[in-house]
Amino acid sequence: MITLHQARTLVAAAEAKADDLGIAVNIAILDGGGHLKAFSRMDGAVLGSIDVATRKATTAVLFNTRSEAIWEYCKPGAPAPGLELTNGGLAPFGGGIPLHDSRTNLVGAVGVSGGTVAQDVEIASAAVAAFIAKQETT
Amino acid sequence: MITLHQARTLVAAAEAKADDLGIAVNIAILDGGGHLKAFSRMDGAVLGSIDVATRKATTAVLFNTRSEAIWEYCKPGAPAPGLELTNGGLAPFGGGIPLHDSRTNLVGAVGVSGGTVAQDVEIASAAVAAFIAKQETT
Amino acid sequence: MITLHQARTLVAAAEAKADDLGIAVNIAILDGGGHLKAFSRMDGAVLGSIDVATRKATTAVLFNTRSEAIWEYCKPGAPAPGLELTNGGLAPFGGGIPLHDSRTNLVGAVGVSGGTVAQDVEIASAAVAAFIAKQETT
Amino acid sequence: MITLHQARTLVAAAEAKADDLGIAVNIAILDGGGHLKAFSRMDGAVLGSIDVATRKATTAVLFNTRSEAIWEYCKPGAPAPGLELTNGGLAPFGGGIPLHDSRTNLVGAVGVSGGTVAQDVEIASAAVAAFIAKQETT
Numbered sequence: 405m406i407t408l409h410q411a412r413t414l415v416a417a418a419e420a421k422a423d424d425l426g427i428a429v430n431i432a433i434l435d436g437g438g439h440l441k442a443f444s445r446m447d448g449a450v451l452g453s454i455d456v457a458t459r460k461a462t463t464a465v466l467f468n469t470r471s472e473a474i475w476e477y478c479k480p481g482a483p484a485p486g487l488e489l490t491n492g493g494l495a496p497f498g499g500g501i502p503l504h505d506s507r508t509n510l511v512g513a514v515g516v517s518g519g520t521v522a523q524d525v526e527i528a529s530a531a532v533a534a535f536i537a538k539q540e541t542t
Numbered sequence: 543m544i545t546l547h548q549a550r551t552l553v554a555a556a557e558a559k560a561d562d563l564g565i566a567v568n569i570a571i572l573d574g575g576g577h578l579k580a581f582s583r584m585d586g587a588v589l590g591s592i593d594v595a596t597r598k599a600t601t602a603v604l605f606n607t608r609s610e611a612i613w614e615y616c617k618p619g620a621p622a623p624g625l626e627l628t629n630g631g632l633a634p635f636g637g638g639i640p641l642h643d644s645r646t647n648l649v650g651a652v653g654v655s656g657g658t659v660a661q662d663v664e665i666a667s668a669a670v671a672a673f674i675a676k677q678e679t680t
Numbered sequence: 681m682i683t684l685h686q687a688r689t690l691v692a693a694a695e696a697k698a699d700d701l702g703i704a705v706n707i708a709i710l711d712g713g714g715h716l717k718a719f720s721r722m723d724g725a726v727l728g729s730i731d732v733a734t735r736k737a738t739t740a741v742l743f744n745t746r747s748e749a750i751w752e753y754c755k756p757g758a759p760a761p762g763l764e765l766t767n768g769g770l771a772p773f774g775g776g777i778p779l780h781d782s783r784t785n786l787v788g789a790v791g792v793s794g795g796t797v798a799q800d801v802e803i804a805s806a807a808v809a810a811f812i813a814k815q816e817t818t
Numbered sequence: 819m820i821t822l823h824q825a826r827t828l829v830a831a832a833e834a835k836a837d838d839l840g841i842a843v844n845i846a847i848l849d850g851g852g853h854l855k856a857f858s859r860m861d862g863a864v865l866g867s868i869d870v871a872t873r874k875a876t877t878a879v880l881f882n883t884r885s886e887a888i889w890e891y892c893k894p895g896a897p898a899p900g901l902e903l904t905n906g907g908l909a910p911f912g913g914g915i916p917l918h919d920s921r922t923n924l925v926g927a928v929g930v931s932g933g934t935v936a937q938d939v940e941i942a943s944a945a946v947a948a949f950i951a952k953q954e955t956t
Binding site: 435436437438439 | 711712713714715
């Protein structure tokens with residue numbers, strides 16, 4: 405399972421990237437069971453993104469995949485219409501990324517919301533990169 | 543109504559087919575009132591499929607039809623837009639199949655989720671085939 | 681995390697004890713994140729016990745304690761009135777027991793409902809005893 | 819409104835006090851509208867306290883009072899039985915404290931859960947003391 409120390413590494417890297425981009429986002433870190441481990445709302449981030457960030461991370465944990473991958477299953481013409489309505493509502497767009505330990509076990513997820521989807525993905529990716537970098541040095 | 547013995551026949555056949563396909567799925571067996579009778583999450587099946595498998599089976603019981611048949615009523619241009627939002631949320635795609643006794647009474651449903659929709663349907667169908675085969679020999 | 685094989689050991693032991701007592705119960709097995717792993721409703725068990733069994737197990741996972749221990753915090757005169765209303769509703773009475781691995785990590789819980797509370801506790805305890813016995817021999 | 823910097827001061831002070839007490843807790847910081855600003859689950863804190871910590875803080879914001887004060891309104895014989903069932907469920911016991919700016923405007927709340935109620939109150943109080951100390955020096 406993810407530690408609070410790891411969660412803070414993720415949050416700090418996400419905030420640094422958001423600062424680089426000049427935007428304010430919400431960042432949710434969940435453990436491998438989908439339970440909240442850490443959360444940070446940067447000053448100025450919109451309130452509606454609290455739920456979106458958390459839901460993106462939940463989507464990533466529940467299906468062990470990047471949140472946008474769900475869209476391939478439920479978009480018009482895809483085989484699972486309405487999949488996004490399951491599990492209390494998924495967020496089938498970018499910004500949620502699962503986290504794995506060195507043995508590829510699912511240990512959590514990060515969810516980012518507040519910028520454009522492309523910015524949210526860039527920020528979440530920066531967080532995951534920092535998480536992996538720390539893993540490799542330990 | 544379905545018995546626990548019958549529910550186990552369904553689960554075992556579903557698991558055997560999933561093993562054949564080399565995938566891990568969630569299998570939910572409901573009775574004719576839509577209440578959970580048996581459930582099995584194979585090791586490695588994603589967490590998000592717990593709800594999806596159960597919801598497919600619920601959809602099958604509620605409308606006494608295969609879950610994907612609901613899509614014909616609520617897809618774009620169909621006469622009942624939003625039908626999938628009723629009953630707490632339906633799963634209008636393949637993997638849920640109703641179960642009937644020898645007099646065609648609805649006695650339950652099986653719901654499978656964790657593979658592609660086509661795989662889920664194949665697994666649920668194998669479960670129903672085993673259920674029917676047992677019925678005919680008794 | 682708990683395996684499906686372990687979950688079945690728990691279910692089988694619970695059913696055997698319920699048979700001994702001459703009653704029918706619902707048995708829910710959750711993983712350490714509170715997600716359903718296996719479920720069995722014995723023939724004749726009341727429908728209302730499906731939710732109660734699951735909720736007892738959820739209570740045991742969420743607070744890493746036997747479900748009845750929650751009552752000490754929320755009973756009249758206790759320091760946390762209303763605690764039972766949190767987390768979507770707890771079941772602060774006997775029948776939910778957490779499961780730990782050999783290193784005392786929380787790996788899941790069993791919840792039993794359908795008999796008297798004393799019977800439910802006896803059945804859940806028999807399940808846990810079988811779970812531990814298998815652990816020791818492996 | 820509370821800033822992320824202030825939220826971190828609160829979280830750090832709460833964690834330091836929890837460390838002193840040798841326990842692990844969940845800490846939720848909300849803004850004056852009851853929306854999540856920051857959250858931290860210390861390693862080892864029980865999962866059920868995520869919701870309890872958040873709910874205590876919500877209770878403190880919603881009624882601009884310490885969470886335990888709600889109990890005086892809804893306890894047996896008090897004039898508002900069932901008040902604890904409003905607003906999606908309150909937590910009418912200690913551990914939630916509202917936060918005010920230097921002009922006594924409500925700007926947020928801290929909620930702590932994971933120890934005994936007395937410990938949770940002690941930790942939340944330490945967080946508020948650190949929040950006020952910073953306010954006075956600025």
